[in-house]
Amino acid sequence: MGTADFRVVFKALSQLQLAAGEVATLREFLATVTHPGQCVALIEAAAGRPPCPHCACSHCHRSGKANGLQRYRCMGCRSSYNALTGTPLAHLKRRDKWLAYLQCLIESTTVRTAAKRVAVAKSTSFRWRHRFIAAVRRERRPELSTVVETDETYHLESQKGSRHLDRPARKRGGKATRRGTSRELDCILVARDRNKLTYDFVTGRGPVSAGQLAKHLLPVMARDVILISDGAIAYQAFARQAGITHESVNVQRGERVREAIHIQNVNGWHSRFKTWLRRFNGVASRYLANYTGWQRVLDAGAPTTPSHWLAVGVAPGKQGSGRY
Numbered sequence: 001m002g003t004a005d006f007r008v009v010f011k012a013l014s015q016l017q018l019a020a021g022e023v024a025t026l027r028e029f030l031a032t033v034t035h036p037g038q039c040v041a042l043i044e045a046a047a048g049r050p051p052c053p054h055c056a057c058s059h060c061h062r063s064g065k066a067n068g069l070q071r072y073r074c075m076g077c078r079s080s081y082n083a084l085t086g087t088p089l090a091h092l093k094r095r096d097k098w099l100a101y102l103q104c105l106i107e108s109t110t111v112r113t114a115a116k117r118v119a120v121a122k123s124t125s126f127r128w129r130h131r132f133i134a135a136v137r138r139e140r141r142p143e144l145s146t147v148v149e150t151d152e153t154y155h156l157e158s159q160k161g162s163r164h165l166d167r168p169a170r171k172r173g174g175k176a177t178r179r180g181t182s183r184e185l186d187c188i189l190v191a192r193d194r195n196k197l198t199y200d201f202v203t204g205r206g207p208v209s210a211g212q213l214a215k216h217l218l219p220v221m222a223r224d225v226i227l228i229s230d231g232a233i234a235y236q237a238f239a240r241q242a243g244i245t246h247e248s249v250n251v252q253r254g255e256r257v258r259e260a261i262h263i264q265n266v267n268g269w270h271s272r273f274k275t276w277l278r279r280f281n282g283v284a285s286r287y288l289a290n291y292t293g294w295q296r297v298l299d300a301g302a303p304t305t306p307s308h309w310l311a312v313g314v315a316p317g318k319q320g321s322g323r324y
Contacts, residue, residue: 039095039310040068043083046311053086054079068095083314088134092127094120101128102306108298110280130290135313136303137293144193144221149228149266150235152208153274154185160284181207186285188273188292191217192266193225198300200292210237218242228263272299 018026049072051058057076064071069082084090092098097118104114115125156176159165176184187208189201201216213234221227227244229235230251239246247261256262273295277283283291303309 037068039098042099042307042310043095043314044070046315047083048315050081050083052077052079053081087138087314088131089313092131094124098128098132098310099306101125102132102309105129105132105294105309106298106304106306108276108279108294130287132309132313133290133294133297136297136309137290139312139315141199141220142197144191144197144199144217145195145225147194147228147260148191148221148225149193149263150189150191150213150217151230151263151266151270152187152189152203153270154181154187155277155285155288157184157186157205158282158285160282162284186288188270188288189213189216190266190269190292191221192269194265196265196300198269198296200289200296202289202292208232208234210234210241213238214242228261230263269299 013026049060052060052072052074055074055077057074059075060072061075062070063073063080066082069084071080071082073080084092097120100118101114101120104117109117111125111129112122114129115122118125120128156174159167176182178184181187183206186205187203189203189208189212190198191200192198199216199220203212203216217238221244223242223244225244227235227239227246229246229248231248235248236246238244249255249258249261249263251263257264273292276295276298277291280291297303303312
């Protein structure tokens with residue numbers, strides 16, 4: 001469209017009284033219009049001059065460009081790479097649509113709705129969802145400190161999308177055949193301090209054990225914290241072995257709060273997560289950790305913009321140790 005044609009269209013639109021639905025449709029269209037070089041510029045700015053993803057050597061030199069991105073050659077191992085090499089966003093195409101899709105993630109849009117809005121295939125929408133979530137989950141976060149509340153919640157195991165089930169099929173929204181906390185349930189462990197810093201872990205099937213608590217909590221928690229949990233034996237054993245001060249509330253007997261001793265913050269997170277998750281009509285167990293991480297990012301209120309999300313996903317200095 002030429003400049004004259006655009007002016008005619010814009011003038012016609014400005015003289016119309018658009019309905020709310022028409023305005024929403026126009027905004028959705030404009031959200032998909034991104035300059036091809038804008039995303040590349042944001043990636044280069046966030047990554048800077050990244051170290052080699054193969055050997056972590058920081059000595060490199062420029063080695064041409066490919067697909068719009070600057071390539072580098074490592075002086076140590078002689079491998080070539082770009083800002084996305086070694087990240088979950090490597091080899092993804094259609095970068096002109098990434099920012100529009102990231103806005104869909106911020107709005108918790110379903111796969112089909114996001115695919116329609118951004119004009120990509122449903123399979124692409126699904127793949128992008130989990131790649132972008134995996135990218136933002138790599139951000140390094142501080143340790144849990146001061147008072148740390150921890151508790152687990154459970155989600156019915158799901159093999160949604162699997163071609164080979166290891167159990168009889170059931171209708172969506174089914175119930176476990178066994179009462180209580182059984183191996184039919186995926187355990188989601190959440191730890192949250194009073195500064196609202198949250199860590200989430202999918203520990204596996206069935207009740208959490210002291211060994212699993214040590215595996216997931218020790219790397220992300222300061223040793224001088226006060227750990228608060230319910231009366232489960234696993235927490236008592238973990239705290240005793242780790243030398244951590246531990247307080248518990250006896251939820252089974254109706255005790256919710258004992259002065260400043262409670263787990264209401266972490267239970268509030270559980271409630272928000274389960275309410276938010278319903279919009280997706282069931283998620284597969286193999287992707288559950290991505291959904292807990294997605295909700296944690298949204299609940300924390302950051303990143304708030306698509307460009308911020310993209311910067312977090314590609315910045316090498318913010319990569320964690322692999323524990324999410």
